[in-house]
Amino acid sequence: MAKKEKKVYICNNCGKEYSRWLGKCQECGMWGTVEEQIVIKGKKRSSSPSKNKKSMGIKRLDEIDFSENKQIYSTGISELDRVLGGGFFQKSILLLSGDPGIGKSTLMLQAADSLIKNEHKVLYISAEESVEQIKKRSLRLDVSQDLMLTNEDRLNKINNLIKKSDSDFVIIDSIQTIYDEKVDSIAGTISQIKNATISLREIAHDYNKVVLVIGHVTKSGNIAGPKLLEHMVDVVLFFEGEQKKHWRILRSQKNRFGSTREIGVFVMKEEGLIEVSNPSTFFMENVPDLSGSAMVSIIEGMRPIFLEVQALVSKSFYSMPQRVANGVNIKLLNIILAIIEKRLNYQVGKYDVFLNIVGGFKIREPAVGLGMAVAIISSLLDKNIKKNSIFIGELGLSGEIRAVPLIKKRVREAAKIGYENIFIPKISLKNDYKDIKIYKPKTITELVDIIF
Incomplete structure (x- = not known):
């Protein structure tokens, strides 16, 4: 006799079975996790794999032999x-x-x-x-x-x-x-x-x-x-x-x-x-000395990685200027543009803005906000940034430069690689490095005065 197929609905989060589809699993409370599955009637379900397993005794920690x-x-x-x-x-x-x-x-x-x-x-x-x-x-x-x-x-x-x-x-x-x-x-x-x-x-x-x-x-x-x-x-x-x-x-x-x-x-x-x-320098090859380019530091796991942010700001011929972001969230780009227009009085609303993280890397942390702002302003003014510069910090809505996690580790790695100008938030960090300048501007306005 041919075996018949039957549809059941199973939650992929907890494994609960249902006879019909539900938007919310009644067992674990998760939404959108109930999926249709095909089962074949007439087959025997397997017994639990633990059925014939031997019972384990109880041991003290000092009785357990362990060697790494x-x-x-x-x-x-x-x-x-x-x-x-x-x-x-x-x-x-x-x-x-x-x-x-x-x-x-x-x-x-x-x-x-x-x-x-x-x-x-x-x-x-x-x-x-x-x-x-x-x-x-x-x-x-x-x-x-x-x-x-x-x-x-x-x-x-x-x-x-x-x-x-x-x-x-x-x-x-x-x-x-x-x-x-x-x-x-x-x-x-x-x-x-x-x-x-x-x-x-x-x-x-x-x-x-x-x-x-x-x-x-x-x-x-x-x-x-x-x-x-x-x-x-x-x-x-x-x-x-x-x-x-x-x-x-x-x-x-x-x-x-x-x-x-x-x-x-x-x-x-x-x-x-x-x-x-050494992934810190992996994405740093052929960094051009041109306007619209800035280096930033992100943390992946516990390792600092340095990336290039490129921005292109050009006059818009559309009623609604274009905003394109590759590698960062488009919402973050819009926030940075709003801060630049409000705090620096640059009319970026009249321009198309294109932003790219070189190497196809996708950034999920806000520590790139400062570097994004500098790259955009550099392209807007068509002015180059100081050579061997890196920007570490989050940009607040009031234009203030805010601290980011593991900043000492980022600075130490940047100095080790050879960056001569390191821009960070106003924090208590001593400069123990020779021939390296550490700038600590409070706001984006102070930063622009230093760079341009």
Whole structure:
């Protein structure tokens, strides 16, 4: 007898099932999280993965044997180790997500190669690509040929392969393509992802494995699957960047073994991902000595990064002047323009204003406000800014220059790189650097008098 399909509606935040669609989940109270799923009637639901698990005894802390040298494995990739908090932790499960084509599989293959060179055994389970495709990519990336591969996508078979193998690390590519034959839904649904993650987590704990799981993202940029997926894993990594740009940033959204404030910076090249050991200067190449250009400092994780802000102000021939911002929020640009017009009496309302963050970087912090204002004024007046100058500070609505977090760290890094003129808010910061001038204007008006 043919199995019938049935529609159910499941909340991707808490997993609650409904017989009809609801705008708000009645269990967790979240809006827009109830999604339609197809289940096949007639299949047996799998029992809980914990059903046959042995009971664990109670131990005192001083009875537990722990050694960082034995239970934390360095990946051999310093930028990845930085984000992880030193390396992979034994008996852990990690989730790596990111946009399609961003380099998730490349990063995992390079990590596998590094681990094999450190005498670890790695099993790569690719449910998306054929072993021939992985082989071709491994040759391009010069990955060790000792890597073990399989195309298995059935959860029970994967579990058996992991248990029988002597591998220390297991890479799953990807969690959305694995399915359990006993669960009455197709691969990629909430119940399948949830069941697979629970099963893999228990194998990691019971067999002393490190499981690395690759996950897809939705159109909105969230990790595909139930929110519970992020709670079940130990580490959640997000790989971001633009496919047309060569830089990539690895962030930690959750880390039970280290800080979530560190980032790893990579460059995508033909031979794979290359680490950027000093990201502070990565976006500073070929900075022109022209009007409309200003350098700013942002903090990514705990690392200062210096970026160039370019502005072009030109006479408008439209009834409504154009406002274009690339890399910053357009609302922030409008606020900066309003401050310039009100506090400096420059009639920018008659001009088209175009603003760009060089390198395709997207800035989320207000510390670039001062640099944006200087770049716009420089273009408006068509006057160059002092050479080797950098602007650090938030611009308030009254035209005052406000303090930003970690300013001492930003100044120290700017001085180290070679900036001679550093403009910061009026704070108690001593100038301990030779041949470097630190300016502390209170307002944007004072700053303009100093620069122009």
